[in-house]
Amino acid sequence: MRRWIRHIALAAGAAALVACDDMPTGQRPPAPTTAPQPQSEASRALQTYYTxxxxxxxxxxLLRTDGGxxxxxxxxxxLARNFEQIAFYDEYARGGGLRPSSGGAGQLRRWSGPVRISAEFGASVPxxxxxxDTATIRSFAARLAGVTGHPISYGGGRANFHVLVMGEDDRNQLQAxxxxxxxxxxxxTLSLFTNVPRSIHCLVVAFSASENDHDYRTAVALVRAEHPDLMRKSCYHEEIAQGLGLANDSPQARPSIFNDDDEFALLTTHxxxxxxxLYDPRLGLGMTLDQARPVVRILAREQAGRIY
Known part of the structure; x- marks a missing residue:
C-alpha cells in the first residue's frame, strides 16, 4: 500500500516574504457575483479519488477520532522525545520547497504575537x-487558545493565519x-500552493519576522475543497496546529496527528x-535543543501529571 502524504509543514525564512508586517493580509477579494460554475471533470475526479x-x-x-x-x-x-523531534527538526529544508532538510536540529520557533485565523473559501465551495467548516475552525481556534494560553482567535481583526479552502476549479482565485x-x-513558495501533487492532501507554510527568524508572523494553509468531511477536518487540525510551530512529524509519536501513518485524524491529548x-514561557524563541532539553523534560512530566 502506498504511503499517503497528508500534509506538508514548512517554515519559510524572512527572505521569502517582503514587509510582512505591512501586508494587507486582512483584506479579502470581493465575493464572486456570479453563480458558481459547474464542477469540472478534473475536480470530480479528485473528489472521487479522495473519497x-x-x-x-x-x-x-485509521483516521481515528477517539484521541487515543x-x-x-x-x-x-x-512525550519529551516526541516534542524534541517535532519542534526542533524539519522534514523539508526551510525555504527549499520540497527539498528534504539536512536532518540537523534547529531552534525553537513559534508565534510571539496574537494569532488571528481566517478561513477563505473558493467560489466552487458550497x-x-x-x-x-467555519464553525469547525472557529471552535478549534478556541481550543488551541485554551491549550496554549496564547492569544489565538478566529476573525475579529487583521488575519495573519490564512486557511484557504480551494478546489481544482479555484486555481485562478487561489493564485490571485x-x-x-x-x-x-x-x-x-508560490509553486508549493499552485502545483500541489495529488498525493499531498493539505499543507501549511509559516513565515518568520524579518528581525527574528524564529518568530512566526504569517502563515498560509491550503486545504483541498474536494476532500470528504473527515479528511478536511483532519487537515484543519493538523495544518493549523503545525503552523503554530510544530513543523515536523515523527513515526514514534502516538497517539498523535504529527505522524504520517494517518492513525489519528484529529488533535489528541498527547x-x-x-x-x-511549545508555548510555555519557560521556553524561549530561538532556544537550541541542548538549551531546551532540561526544561522540556520538566514540562513533559508536568503535562503527564495533568493528564493522569
Whole structure:
C-alpha cells in the first residue's frame, strides 16, 4: 500500500516574504457575483479519488477520532522525545520547497504575537460546507487558545493565519489571493500552493519576522475543497496546529496527528501537551535543543501529571 502524504509543514525564512508586517493580509477579494460554475471533470475526479482514500483509511481502522486510549499509553520521557523531534527538526529544508532538510536540529520557533485565523473559501465551495467548516475552525481556534494560553482567535481583526479552502476549479482565485497575502513570496513558495501533487492532501507554510527568524508572523494553509468531511477536518487540525510551530512529524509519536501513518485524524491529548510545552514561557524563541532539553523534560512530566 502506498504511503499517503497528508500534509506538508514548512517554515519559510524572512527572505521569502517582503514587509510582512505591512501586508494587507486582512483584506479579502470581493465575493464572486456570479453563480458558481459547474464542477469540472478534473475536480470530480479528485473528489472521487479522495473519497476512496478516506474509505480505504477508515476500512483499515485509521483516521481515528477517539484521541487515543488504553491502547496508546505514553510516558513523560516519550512525550519529551516526541516534542524534541517535532519542534526542533524539519522534514523539508526551510525555504527549499520540497527539498528534504539536512536532518540537523534547529531552534525553537513559534508565534510571539496574537494569532488571528481566517478561513477563505473558493467560489466552487458550497455554502453549507463554508458554514460547517467555519464553525469547525472557529471552535478549534478556541481550543488551541485554551491549550496554549496564547492569544489565538478566529476573525475579529487583521488575519495573519490564512486557511484557504480551494478546489481544482479555484486555481485562478487561489493564485490571485496568494499574491495579495504574500506579495514578496518567492516563485518556489508560490509553486508549493499552485502545483500541489495529488498525493499531498493539505499543507501549511509559516513565515518568520524579518528581525527574528524564529518568530512566526504569517502563515498560509491550503486545504483541498474536494476532500470528504473527515479528511478536511483532519487537515484543519493538523495544518493549523503545525503552523503554530510544530513543523515536523515523527513515526514514534502516538497517539498523535504529527505522524504520517494517518492513525489519528484529529488533535489528541498527547498533541495538546506538545502545544502546551511549545508555548510555555519557560521556553524561549530561538532556544537550541541542548538549551531546551532540561526544561522540556520538566514540562513533559508536568503535562503527564495533568493528564493522569
Amino acid at each position: 476512496n482514500v478516506q474509505a480505504d483509511l477508515l476500512a483499515r481502522g 486510549g488504553p491502547d496508546t499509553p505514553y510516558t513523560p520521557d516519550m 455554502r453549507d460546507m463554508r458554514s460547517q 489571493r496568494l499574491q495579495q497575502i504574500l506579495p514578496g513570496a518567492s516563485p518556489t 498533541d495538546e501537551s506538545l502545544l502546551a510545552i
